[in-house]
Amino acid sequence: DAMVIQNPRYQVTQFGKPVTLSCSQTLNHNVMYWYQQKSSQAPKLLFHYYDKDFNNEADTPDNFQSRRPNTSFCFLDIRSPGLGDAAMYLCATSRDQGGDKNIQYFGAGTRLSVL
């Protein structure tokens, strides 16, 4: 089945140690998103890629970066994780045309712990 896959499901890192989370998709969607979700809160959009165009949300800290080397893969880099960055990170995809336009499909998430 076509899907959005996030690896790893659980990631533990140390305070200040860079970490990369990955997302892959087999849906061939042109839009990919990264969300941060803290406990009992709604997902918060960090940024998205529209094809190769990167779009940062205004309140996303500089500590968070992203790469999209091709249509299928997208990475979230946290350059110097702080304790406040411990959260679930969700990747999602959508496409801007077709019958399922604007529907976002989510991966299972990566739970990041910062020690």
Place this chain on the structure above:
Amino acid sequence: AQSVTQPDIHITVSEGASLELRCNYSYGATPYLFWYVQSPGQGLQLLLKYFSGDTLVQGIKGFEAEFKRSQSSFNLRKPSVHWSDAAEYFCAVGADSWGKLQFGAGTQVVVTP
């Protein structure tokens, strides 16, 4: 600016009873409306969506939702809940052409025997 309000943070319902989750939105035009469900430790799964047309939409897992423009609401309903429906439910509104979503704060549903 668009916004989504889910007035109920937490709802407890008995198995077999009906369930209704409220969602109110604020947006100038007709929005795209969604309900997602999130089981513990999982990503979000789309239950149903409203883009246009029939205001009563059917979704997966026996859920339905009704769009009421006059009330700016998109409430989610299920006639008879199952224990597996215990989860967090998010209402979302989309307005941009590429699908950016504004999520509500979520409603936690607990199902008791």
